[in-house]
Amino acid sequence: MSASGSSYSDRFRVLIRSLTGISLPQSKVVMIEQRLRRRVMAFDLPDTEAYLEQLLDGQGMEEELRIVIDLITTNTTSFFRESEHFDFLAREALPQRLAAAKGTRRPRFKLWSAAASEGAEAFTSAMVLAEAQRRGLQFDFAVLGTDISQRMLERGAEAVYAADQLSTVPPDLVKRYFMSSRHPSVAGKVRVVPELRRHVRFRHLNLMDETYPVDRDVDLIFLRNILIYFDQGDQERVVQRLASHVATGGYLVVGHAESMVVRLAGLKQIRPTIFQKV
Known part of the structure; x- marks a missing residue:
């Protein structure tokens, strides 16, 4: 991006931060250019500067903004990532929350994957909870996966993954x-079984929104490896909003690089990355 386009670069960064909370440093400009190159070509424009000018100043670009958000957001995900968190879910969080619901005929455990990407975290959680049911615990569960990327949410809802994942x-x-299929069109791919998929749903949600359309008695929220992209003020506001959706005695779990971010009265740190609402 040329020096003459720096003003549009700055406006673009401000726009992305306001929409997503993601703070893009100037050093990421080259990365942005590379990811947006196909969109520049799709509009038959001469360069990224012209594309950004149209994006920022044009009308009817809402759909294009959604595409841009998909292109620049990081969607790193894997099953059982930071596996100790899922050990905690199975061995401590679930038994404790079920004990707190003692007297309820069949308690319901609610889990929210708040930066779900293409669904690996949500389905890992569902597997852990389903395994607890197989061991004889009597409860129901529901897993919600939310993300700002509509493309990732669609992948999560499809629940189709490369076998090597x-x-x-x-x-x-x-x-x-x-389950897998022998049909050539899906060679090398697998899909989550229907029995597990029925416990998991996906919904578009922007963590920068002032309110979230989510229940306020969630037993455990995963918010892992997303706060690192926000500045301090946005980090604090997101944590505060999420905490309002955690049931008393429930948990907020963040990534290992984010343990120092969570500083909120009412959240007690019980592990380096795990906080309990008191």
Whole structure:
């Protein structure tokens, strides 16, 4: 991007931050150019500066903005990523929350994957909870996955993954919760079984919104590896909003690079990355 286009670059960065909370440093300008190159070509424009000018100043560009958000957001995901969090879910969070619901005929455990990407975290959680049911615990569960990227949400809803993405999933769980087909059109791909998919739903949600259309008695929220892209003020506001959706005694779980970010009265740190609402 040329020096003459720096003003549009700055406006673009401000726009992305206001829409997504993601702070793009100037050093990421080259990365932005590379990711937007196809969109420049799609509009038959001479360069990125012309594209940004149309994006920022043009009318009827709402759909294009959604495409841009998809292109610049990071969607790194894998099954059982930071596996100790799922150990905590199975061994501590779930039993404690069910004990707190003692007397309820069949309690319902609610889990929210608040930066769900294409759904690996949500379906990992669902597998862990389904395994607890197999061990005899009597409860129902619901998993909500939200993300700002509509493209990622559509992938999550489809629940189709490349077979090599299951390398971190224990073999017995692969056999139990994924199915494959011999049809050439889906060679090398697997899909989450319907019995697990029915517990998981996906919804578009922007963490920068002032309110979230989510229940306020969620037992555990995963918000992992997303706060690092926000500035301090946005980090604090997002954590505060999310905490209002955690049931008393429930948990907020963040990524390992984010443990120092969560500083909120009412959230007690019980592990480096795990906070309980008191």
